[in-house]
Amino acid sequence: MFYREAGDFKTTYAEDGQTFPIRFDRYRYFAVLIFAFGVVPFMVNDYWANALLLPFLIYAIAAIGLNILVGYCGQVSLGTGGFMAVGAYACYKFMTSFPEVSMFVHVLLAGGVTAVVCVAFGLPSLRIKGFYLAVATLAAQFFLVWLFNRVPWFYNYSASGQINAPEREVLGVIITGPNAPAWATYMFCLVFLTVCALVARNLTRGTVGRSWMAIRDMDIAAEIIGVNPLKAKLTAFAVSGFFIGISGALFFAVYLGAVEVGEAFGISKSFLVLFMVIIGGLGSIFGAFAGAAFLVLLPVVLKVVGVDVLGWPTDIVAHFQLVIVGALIVLFLILEPHGLAQLWRVAKEKLRLWPFPH
């Protein structure tokens, strides 16, 4: 009825190429933006920010980054945890070396450093494909975690081997450390997520994104029609590394505040982000959001239902959580291998025809 193109006339090329061609989608998008920027910051408290909103925002950035590599360029990576650690430690070194510079700059620089490291570990992808590459990226995961554990320079020779985020400000408001207000940390992450999503969306539908997708669909054929595989693969690694580095920096500096590298950025983190991408939907920016929201919400919901409502011991609930996450992943892959994003697409198609069946 109201969800269709009819009557929405495009008079310029810019209008024709916009992200949301349907008017209702556009309004909904702006409504979500206004709600996220204008309403949530006034309602948010510490519990909501730390339990749900910050992990969601930060994982969504990581999922967008990984989705570019896995979903758009077809290069499976299991090194996300290690690359997030690079972002976190780069951010830490910048924060402690240049205390007077704004946090925005630190986080962006951390993303840049991660992009460089990611490209270095992406170089073998020119020779290795498929599973062999997936396992090869594990080399990055284990080597980087070991490096940050064993070389004292990275954690400024602190006795515990941990890194702790010192208090830093943006525009006069404290962003990191225990005294940071919930709305400020939320806004800080939200700004990064919004910009990342916009950049990713526009990269993936331009020349670069098309060359990624050509490589993903069939790399030899892509090479024959003139796509440079070296450039396409390495740009995918660089952009993906940049986003993942940003999320790692935010994860350490804004969300956790103190990090022990093996615990926070272990192999399980790599799998978690990969699950988000798969459950959300490969090759979809919306999928990254949906997957992150789903996997952040799931443990919280399970804990509320299991511990608070049913009154079970926490260890049993934790084990049940493993069972349910595992079963859900298998179930998703069987029923809808293209993830939540595909369900969303199907729902939208149905909505366009509604109230008619065909």
Next chain:
Amino acid sequence: MSEQWIFALEVTLNGLMAGVLYALVALGFVLIYKASGIFNYAQGVMALFAAMTLVGIMQGQVPFSHVINALFGTHVTHFGWSVHGFLAILLTVVVMIGLAWLVQVLVMRHLVGQEPIILFMATIGLAYFLEGVADLMWGSEIKTLDVGLPQGINLWIDETTLNWFGYGFFIDNLDIVATCIAALLVGGLVLFAQYTKQGRAMRAVADDHQAALSVGISLNFIWVLVWSVAGFVALVAGIVWGTKSGVQFSLSLIALKALPVLMLGGFTSIPGAIVGGLIIGVGEKLFEFAIGPLVGGATENWFAYVLALLFLVFRPQGLFGEKIIERV
């Protein structure tokens, strides 16, 4: 011989033994990958599950006792009997075959024809699921496993080397037994694949699914068979590793140790898994011995991966893998 060289020799021997253990885990991967093209990440958790089931049966634990107690307020833990090791192993084999059947019927049958990466993700989901079930079923505390395998320093080798070099080598009896078990297992698998009807059918399926189907081989049966054999290999690996370092969560991480072995040897080759295991075992022990102290130790965590990565850059299909031919 100088002392350094003697130490290096001892490290090499121990590395070879460790390599055999890696190869044992890698074997399970290769079997499933060859027959169904599935890269089974859950292999490590299967080893954990098998070892926990074995311990549980031997000690007469009540399955899901924690959940039952939490739901009904009872306090059951044990049936009050203990089962002999050999019988318990047989029962565990039955459980693993049941598991293989369930995996095939509930999961893999519905995913036939999907992309390999989707299948890989499904096995990761399976790994999470199995880990949770194993913890719920048998409890997550560390257990000791003793089915009568000898343990401790081998005195004969210690004495002989003391007479030869003036320095006694430390070699664990368990490692020697594990090497023998691995050799027997590989021999048995090769004989099974070469000389039995089911083994030939398995190789046919590995070669070409459609051709195998058209000469009347049941894919479903072969896949259950392959998962059962992999479950059996997982049980053997679980027994050896469980005896060595206790039955606990870290047992499932041996899967991560087996991955570089597979890359080095090639995903499709049984001899590759063994040679790869030996190279990685010796390589990481020698590297830790020679370079480790200079860079802060614990290099064993990543050395295998970096070695495999560098190796693959020069030979993308691994040491013994089938040559990759790409057609457009």
